[in-house]
Amino acid sequence: MTIRRHSRGKKPNTRAMSHKKIVVIGGGTGVFTILSALKHDFDRLTAIVTMADDGGSTGILREEFGILPPGDLRRALIALSHADNKMLADLFAYRFQEGAGLSGHNFGNLFITALHRLTNDFERAIAEAGKMLQVRGQVIPVTLTSTQLVAELADGQVVRGETNLDIPKHDGHLRISRIWLQPTASANPNAIRAIKEADLVIIGPGDLFTSIIPNLLVAGIPEALRTTRAKVAYFVNVMTKLGETHGFSASDFVRNIEAYLGTGVLDYVVLNDSKPAPARLKPYIREHAEFVEPDTEAIHLKKGGVPLAVDLIRSKGYIRHDPKKVLRVVKMIV
Numbered sequence: 001m002t003i004r005r006h007s008r009g010k011k012p013n014t015r016a017m018s019h020k021k022i023v024v025i026g027g028g029t030g031v032f033t034i035l036s037a038l039k040h041d042f043d044r045l046t047a048i049v050t051m052a053d054d055g056g057s058t059g060i061l062r063e064e065f066g067i068l069p070p071g072d073l074r075r076a077l078i079a080l081s082h083a084d085n086k087m088l089a090d091l092f093a094y095r096f097q098e099g100a101g102l103s104g105h106n107f108g109n110l111f112i113t114a115l116h117r118l119t120n121d122f123e124r125a126i127a128e129a130g131k132m133l134q135v136r137g138q139v140i141p142v143t144l145t146s147t148q149l150v151a152e153l154a155d156g157q158v159v160r161g162e163t164n165l166d167i168p169k170h171d172g173h174l175r176i177s178r179i180w181l182q183p184t185a186s187a188n189p190n191a192i193r194a195i196k197e198a199d200l201v202i203i204g205p206g207d208l209f210t211s212i213i214p215n216l217l218v219a220g221i222p223e224a225l226r227t228t229r230a231k232v233a234y235f236v237n238v239m240t241k242l243g244e245t246h247g248f249s250a251s252d253f254v255r256n257i258e259a260y261l262g263t264g265v266l267d268y269v270v271l272n273d274s275k276p277a278p279a280r281l282k283p284y285i286r287e288h289a290e291f292v293e294p295d296t297e298a299i300h301l302k303k304g305g306v307p308l309a310v311d312l313i314r315s316k317g318y319i320r321h322d323p324k325k326v327l328r329v330v331k332m333i334v
Contacts, residue, residue, distance in 0.1 A: 030206025055163030187220030
């Protein structure tokens, strides 16, 4: 009999890892939340990440170095990191607060930019960063085309750039009538392959028009989602956002997703039905953010799609998806 010794103070990981192939599509903190929730229980995770970001550190690096936006990719890499040294992940997330030319920049973004210069290959740069962070899984840019997000508002105004939608200078109460990419972008073949080989594809949560739908505007992605053998689940946001989804209920989110994805694709719509206490909602009044009402009766999915209304939010603090509750739902689906 062989006795395996474990280092003092550390408990052996006894979790049984699932080998189901799960693809998560989105950007920002939404993808980070889902990947962080799943990474200790699923060992074949893939993040397909929007390339529409053009704000902050990412926007400066895009303009000065002609690089594709690294910010959302960096977040996904950190989420999938299994590095023993937590300092390494913290380093990739570190943002400079001072210094001429450095203030506002994120170390991970700079590091990916440097790797791109060394390799002259954006995907290889992401892969090399992943090796250093001991990432298990893949992080894939949805497109390798440099493109910009453009939106038309309900009053006819045209807004250019993801950051101008994310932090609106216009009246954020105006709804977005339509949104597109300029120039048009074609899908990264690796993203298509991952979707077609998946057992489950998770869309969202995340900012609807700046993190989620930009992926669906990339030619080839909606088609891959329509033809994949995988189940497709959409996680609806728990709070609205001024400038994008002001006044939206859950069915409004679904309706907009299907406008760009097509109907009959979603097998599950996962929405939160637990309303936070009024005291927790007070801080959101300044941001004009509201609780997303779970109007399941208004969600009509075709081809046997099922809306799942469950408690998804954290019990305290920021009103966000609780990773443990997300994991429970995903395990049920797969």
